Amino acid sequence: xxxxxxxxxxxxxLVDSEHLMRALATAGCDVHFGELTDYSDVAIINTCGFxxxxxxxxxxxxxxxxxxxxxxxxxxxxxxGCYSQKLGERLKTLVPEVDSIYGNFNWxxxxxxLGLHSAVDKTRTITTPSHYAYVKISEGCNQPCSYCIKPVxxxxxxxxxxxxxxxxxxWLVEQxxxxxxxxxxxxxxxxxxxxxxxxxxxxVERIADIAGIQWIRLHYAYPLxxxxxxxxxxxxxxxxxxxxxxxxxxxxxxxxxxxxRGMTREQLEELIAAIRxxxxxxxxxxxxxxxxxxxxxxxxxxxxxxxxxQRFERLGVFAYSHQSPSYAYSHYQDDIPExxxxxxxxxxxxxxKEIYKDLHRGLIGTTQRVVIDSVDGDKAYARxxxxxxxxxxxxxxxxxxxxxxxxxxxxxxxxxxMGKDMGGVLV
Numbered sequence: 001x002x003x004x005x006x007x008x009x010x011x012x013x014l015v016d017s018e019h020l021m022r023a024l025a026t027a028g029c030d031v032h033f034g035e036l037t038d039y040s041d042v043a044i045i046n047t048c049g050f051x052x053x054x055x056x057x058x059x060x061x062x063x064x065x066x067x068x069x070x071x072x073x074x075x076x077x078x079x080x081g082c083y084s085q086k087l088g089e090r091l092k093t094l095v096p097e098v099d100s101i102y103g104n105f106n107w108x109x110x111x112x113x114l115g116l117h118s119a120v121d122k123t124r125t126i127t128t129p130s131h132y133a134y135v136k137i138s139e140g141c142n143q144p145c146s147y148c149i150k151p152v153x154x155x156x157x158x159x160x161x162x163x164x165x166x167x168x169x170x171w172l173v174e175q176x177x178x179x180x181x182x183x184x185x186x187x188x189x190x191x192x193x194x195x196x197x198x199x200x201x202x203x204v205e206r207i208a209d210i211a212g213i214q215w216i217r218l219h220y221a222y223p224l225x226x227x228x229x230x231x232x233x234x235x236x237x238x239x240x241x242x243x244x245x246x247x248x249x250x251x252x253x254x255x256x257x258x259x260x261r262g263m264t265r266e267q268l269e270e271l272i273a274a275i276r277x278x279x280x281x282x283x284x285x286x287x288x289x290x291x292x293x294x295x296x297x298x299x300x301x302x303x304x305x306x307x308x309x310q311r312f313e314r315l316g317v318f319a320y321s322h323q324s325p326s327y328a329y330s331h332y333q334d335d336i337p338e339x340x341x342x343x344x345x346x347x348x349x350x351x352x353k354e355i356y357k358d359l360h361r362g363l364i365g366t367t368q369r370v371v372i373d374s375v376d377g378d379k380a381y382a383r384x385x386x387x388x389x390x391x392x393x394x395x396x397x398x399x400x401x402x403x404x405x406x407x408x409x410x411x412x413x414x415x416x417x418m419g420k421d422m423g424g425v426l427v
Contacts, residue, residue: 001114002030004040004074007127008061009048009081011183011219015136016080016107017046018124023111025125027118033127036068042114043074046107047083050150051321058083059094066097076100080107085153104139104154122168129373131407132179132215132389133172137165137203141185142192143222145249146260146328147292147320150185157186157193166206173212178407179371180207180216181388188221188230201229208237214409215239215371217388221246223271224262231278241385242279245314247287251306252299259292260327265306272310283386285314288348291341292320293332300344307351313359314392315352317345353419356393360417367427370395370412372404380404382412382424395424402426 003024007017017033025031036043043065047058062079069077078100084091085103092098102110108120126133138159141151169180182204184190191199207216216237218230221244234240250256253264263271276282288303307315319341322334370382373389380397387393397404397412404410404426416423 001028001042002032002038002040003042003044004032004034004036005044005046006035006061006065007033007046008058009046010050011134011181012136012185013046013048013081014127015124015134015183016104018127018133019120020044020107020110021125021127022123023118023120024114024116026123027111027114027116029114029116031125033125036065036073039073041075042078043069043076044078044080044110047079047081049081049083049086049153050323051318052323053321055083055086055323062091062095062098066095069097078102078110080104080110082150082153086149122164122171124172126172126175126177128389129406130176131371131373132181133177134181134183135165135168135172136160136183137187137190138184142189143186143224143262144260144327146258146332147289147323147326149323149326152325154185157189159190159192159194159199161194162191162199162203162206165203166210169207169210169213173210176407178212178214180213181219182207182216183219185220186222187218188225188227198225198227200227201233204230204233204240205237208233208239213239215241215385217241217243217245217385219245219388223248223268226271226275228274228278231275234282235279242282243285243386243388244275244279244282245285245388249287249289250292250295250299250303252295252302255292255295255299255303258294258332259289283313285316285388285392286312287316287318289318289320290344290348291336291338293322293328293335295320295336304348304351307348307355311355311358312352313386315348315355316391317348317352319345356420357417360414360422363414363422364416365414367411367413368395368424369409370397370424371409372397372406374406375399375403380406382410393420393422395422397424397426400425 048054076099080102140154368384382395411427412424
């Protein structure tokens, strides 16, 4: 049986896809990852439905695959992930060619529904470059953020057992993985549902003890109730990256209240200062949102100045999406025009480009330990501990003689600013 699996969701979805692919391959299926190019008995799409743009992209992809099915490129079309979790059987009314629908929690039935004798376990088919992998440590979230539909789609926090996570990391190291990307909807609340205590610091220490793990990177921390003991682990453990992904969404106290974030601007500023003091040189990655209901131009300007003052080393910006069944959808009017939302987002990203320039100027001439992600002709593409794959700035290494090996660590001298990225040479 030939099966094609396309993942268009987040990294948490990618982990599900990799586990499913391994189970299917173990049962003897011929499994292909990525776009459908040759006939497959079953095409599976793992979808995203977090924001409006993701909904549109997921539906467009499902419709495109429905057209491929009509042309005879696949025998059956099965959908899983957040978008199908949200729509359920209603998706079949939009795209009648869809044969089976799975959400975020019943997709493990797919091998059985195909008549296969194979179960999903800790093993995976790694689709990322072989030296790094994502590890999901929990499902769901207990935070009531106004704009977010994830708690409705995925339910409350459900942490995986520490032993199971550590075992999975050990298995990944046996496959050649040396960089672990921990992911969760709310990473810093990990363990609260297990024994009433946040266990993320203990979990990271246990993973850091595994021989062969060079880097551990943390996605996605939540500011409210941040477990300060985690900072000690980041500072003391050499294989825990001095990098923290923590979304703040806004800085204006009134807006934070409307967003139901549970913090004031003053508390947020105190937390950021405490993180930087506890781990000198840490790179903070954050995301902010523009155009949430009630955001005035003055609120936006306050956010702009806040980003300008804080000078986050990494920043992403999202325009608010009025999504059912979020709290904001039923309680607030979507009162900011789309054009305004997106122009505000563009303004912040342009500001971040200037912050990158200033940061890069100070780094020229310094050396950094990097991992090589790929080699292409006379260039290699590398990352330091301060960049996560795909989203963050990379280092473009001009090769002069010896060719580095992907997945290996080297020392690079930074030589130039290339906009978001930097240029460098091997030392």
